[in-house]
Amino acid sequence: MSFMAREIEAMKEAGLYGTIRTLDSPQGAWVSIEGRNVLNLCSNNYLGLCNHPRLAEKVKDDVDVWGVGPGAVRTIAGTLRPHVELERRLASFKGAEAAILVQSGFCANLAVIPTLVPGEEDLIYSDALNHASIIDACRLSKARVIRYEHSDMDDLRRKLEETRGARGRKLLITDGVFSMDGDIARLPEIVRLCRDFDVMTAVDDAHGEGVLGRGGRGIVDHFDLHGQVDVEIGTLSKAFGVMGGVAAGSATLVDYLRHKARPNLFSSALTLPDVAANLAALDILEEDDRLVRRLWQNGNRLKGELKELGFDTGRSETPITPLIIGEAADAKRFSAELFEAGLFATAIAFPTVPRGTARIRAMISAAHSDDDLRFAVETFAAVGRRLGIIR
Ligand code: PMP
Numbered sequence: 001m002s003f004m005a006r007e008i009e010a011m012k013e014a015g016l017y018g019t020i021r022t023l024d025s026p027q028g029a030w031v032s033i034e035g036r037n038v039l040n041l042c043s044n045n046y047l048g049l050c051n052h053p054r055l056a057e058k059v060k061d062d063v064d065v066w067g068v069g070p071g072a073v074r075t076i077a078g079t080l081r082p083h084v085e086l087e088r089r090l091a092s093f094k095g096a097e098a099a100i101l102v103q104s105g106f107c108a109n110l111a112v113i114p115t116l117v118p119g120e121e122d123l124i125y126s127d128a129l130n131h132a133s134i135i136d137a138c139r140l141s142k143a144r145v146i147r148y149e150h151s152d153m154d155d156l157r158r159k160l161e162e163t164r165g166a167r168g169r170k171l172l173i174t175d176g177v178f179s180m181d182g183d184i185a186r187l188p189e190i191v192r193l194c195r196d197f198d199v200m201t202a203v204d205d206a207h208g209e210g211v212l213g214r215g216g217r218g219i220v221d222h223f224d225l226h227g228q229v230d231v232e233i234g235t236l237s238k239a240f241g242v243m244g245g246v247a248a249g250s251a252t253l254v255d256y257l258r259h260k261a262r263p264n265l266f267s268s269a270l271t272l273p274d275v276a277a278n279l280a281a282l283d284i285l286e287e288d289d290r291l292v293r294r295l296w297q298n299g300n301r302l303k304g305e306l307k308e309l310g311f312d313t314g315r316s317e318t319p320i321t322p323l324i325i326g327e328a329a330d331a332k333r334f335s336a337e338l339f340e341a342g343l344f345a346t347a348i349a350f351p352t353v354p355r356g357t358a359r360i361r362a363m364i365s366a367a368h369s370d371d372d373l374r375f376a377v378e379t380f381a382a383v384g385r386r387l388g389i390i391r
Contacts, residue, residue: 015329016349026051027241029367031344038344039372039379041362046319047210047284047291048367049241054284055277062276070269075258078269086275089282090246094218094234095226098254100247101270102263105206105235106133108245111261112202112231113137113173120144121168125159125199127151127185129178132352134204143168150178153189160197170199176219177207180353180361182320184212187223195228202231210239210281211318215289240285242277244270294366295319298373302364305377310390314359321362323380325389331358334387343379 011017025032027050031040049055062082072078083101091099102111114137117124122143126134129150138145146163149155156172163170172194174185187203194201205218213221216239220229231253236244247257258264284291299319307313312324325331328349335347338360349358362376384390 015327015332018332018347018349021344021346029365029369029372033344036342038339038342039368039375041343041345041364041376043363043365044207044238045241045365045367046239046295046363047216047241048365049239049281049284049291052241052280052284055241055280058280059273059276063273066272066276068272070271072268073266074264074269080269080272080275082272082275082279083269086278086282087246089279091248093282093286094232094248095221096232096248096250098248098251100254100257100261100264101275102245102247102261103267103270104243105204105233105237105245106136107263107267108233108235108247109133109137109173109204110140111245111257111263112233112247113171114141115257115261116200116202116231117141117143117169117171119168121166123163123166123168123170125156125170125172127174127178129181130173130175131179131204131206134173134175138173143171151183151186153186153193156190157193160193160199164197170197171202172199173202173204175207176203176205177212177318177320179207179320180348180359181314181322182207182316182318183314184208184219184222184317187219187225187229191225191228200230201228202233203229204233206233206235206238207318207320209234209236210285210292211295216285216292236274236278236281240278240281242281243274244278291366295364298364298366298368301373302362302376305373306362306380309377309381309384311380311384319364321364323360323362323389325358325360326356328358330387330389331360334383334389335360337383337387338379341379341383343376343383 021033023031027045070078087099102108120142124138124143124145128147146159208219210216212219232248234246236242303321314322331347345360348361
């Protein structure tokens, strides 16, 4: 067992060991941590739905009717009417024929990738900056994984050409919005290339759901690619403010996953409170796009003002706002001093991002007010100047 203590020590020495803070209040624009009220700029609570009264009310009502636990995996006795209703509603929201629910976004990748391309002769084309859950899902398959340079369509084309004659099934998988940089996958070009080379396409839209497209309908809607992407993978833990994963596409795809995907066959269904809260989140999203518009206004303002101050916000095209610092220890110090000044923004370092690109990832939400934004910019400016990150 001594290897664990040794590795923890090594992480501490390399500045890669972080404090995990505990919230003593619900998730929100401001949270209580260690007895202090701090502005929260690092959750994925894009639309402020995590603690929305309508989600909470729906959960209370539905628990009285449906109880809590599903009691089984979906294929045995764990499919309750609300699961089926949420799947139907999610498919309709995304403009897909059908959708299957799983327990999380992580599980959704595990459900899709090794199921569609399981074999030694199969090929997976994967963007170099894809999320860890995609990388792990690829490892669960025996397929050969071909990594292409991040969003580099020339490199992708070259790799597709090199493997044109391969006999197995082929799947391309990409993040929709890259979670650490906030840039958007070049999906129209990817779809065109994959059509030319007869490769199935899957996009993990974890950070696009509730963010991109009309009323937050996601990346496929954003690029108007309905019916052209084989699998839309998503999570209900970010903009939806709850928990759960989803894969949407053709009725045949969803039928196949229902009968073959191991997270569906061997792990129990999503709990009923999760399903209820997600149904209420969908109601809110489908009523109007106020929250989505507010999120973008806040994101554009925060990013614009931080850039003007001289912060390196990288290549973000979405409300995700990285402030790239470089060394892990410097990013951690920045985060610690921001916290002292009343702003909660965790540092992100290797292995979540490449070495030498440690950063603060500022995550604004629709729940932040104009005063919150002003406080955020002033605090980033004051601490950034004090530490010599900006001038
Ligand atoms: N895919 C991507 C691109 C993500 O950013 C995340 C969340 N970090 C996940 C999947 C996993 O989602 P969940 O938290 O619902 O398991």
